[in-house]
Amino acid sequence: MIVLIAHVGHWAINLLYVAPLVVAVGVLGYQARKDRRGGARGEPAVRHPPSEPPPA
């Protein structure tokens, strides 16, 4: 543990490269959750393509 903390500067900088990905996945997850809640309330989550009429 001490070694890990002592060298935190070496590996922590690598985590900064992952930050944009974590943010993007977080936003996507939030949006998906919001969509699911909207779906549960009966709001259409997506519009259907013109060639494919929504199911009755």
Added chain:
Amino acid sequence: MNRRRLLVLCLAGLGTVLAWAPASALAHGLVGRQDLPIPKWLFGWAAAAVLVASFVALAVLWPKPRLEQAPERRVAGVPRFLEPLLGAIGLAFFGLVVYAGFAGSQTTTNNLAPTAIFVLLWVGIPIASLFFGDVFKAFNPWRAAARAVAWLAAKVSRGGLPAPMPYPVRLGRWPAAIGILAFAWIELVYSGRGDPSNLAVLALAYMAVQFVGMSLYGIEPWNRYGDAFGVYFGLIARMSPLRWTRTALFVRKPLRGLTNLDIVPGTVALVILIIGTTSFDGFSGGPAWGTIGPDLTSLFGELGLGPGSALELAFTLGLVVVVLIVGGMYRLGVIGMGTIDPQGASTQELAARFAHTLVPIGLAYVVAHYFSLLAYEGQRMAYLVSDPLGTGANIFGTHNATVDYTWVSATTIWYVQVAALVIGHVAGLVLAHERALVSFDGDSQLATRSQYWMLVVMIAFTSLGLWLLSAANA
């Protein structure tokens, strides 16, 4: 101006400010040997911001398909003698490379073969293909030789030659994918890669395999699906605004050629291999592999392997793992896309449908990782053309040319690398958006929604690419 356009402009402005604000704030802070005004990880954040801004801009400003049906225009005729002439030049150069490999100096830098194969062919041709179209097809030595033999045989037999077998659909681009993996293994793992005579033997072996493939399935089908270099460079050439046929030159929108790529088995594997093997090249030059590699090598050594074999096995394992990680990243993105896709397409189907979007990323990785190789090692061609065997000859008077390591700075190389990665991933987003629009009959809202996960994949590949580059340059 409607509200959506205003929102896009605001986001684009914000992205620009975010990307440049730290630069001005930390302009005095010089980082590393590359003399950068901001830390390297901040380039990753800026690149991600550019991707998000591009995604939003596509959603609003690109509501209808623009590439898939875009017409191409014939701009010039091509003389009939050009194709055999270029083929003869390609074949002669291939012969010279092989001869130099066998008969020349066995010092890597004094022989034409290593530089011609690892720099000119592997890095130079993809970049040339982006700008000038499928140049390799014109110079392809085994295709030229096979066409000459086929022409002669047809004359001698007076049309009595048997027709080749139909190319098996299930084979698809798998032979090409295997060929790319084999080449990458030789380049990154094989300990004898710097030996010109080994390279000459391998070049002849590859040519022999191509002859077998072409004689079984026909010259053009094999070149289209089986020849690793022909297929790889042909994929890159599909991004080019130029398309050549035997008789004419056509101009089209950049990236247009990729939208009608026929997805056959092995296509996804091929593009993943291009990205994955290049990633391993970057990874193996960084500190992480510097820790893992020696441990793995000593482990294999303890299991009874010799030092050389243990090292090769460790690198082989690293190569395979990195390729699998890259493939896994794409797979995860596609699975995520499947959860949103209202048409309920399978993961396999979605992976194939969007495979062409990885081609610009593959080229971006190649440019980012090998630009310095081309910029520095490529200069060796100046003296190698005069002295291909390393025997002291001076055919063109350039024997005394040297490699100038100062003509392009490390800082410039970093900016080229970042620009290549960002442009490549934005191009990937454009292709994915276009394909989604076509898939959903032009419904831009649905298309955008289905591409959320593709945006995540692009951000992941950009972050990975920049991390690998920063680690390798550290």
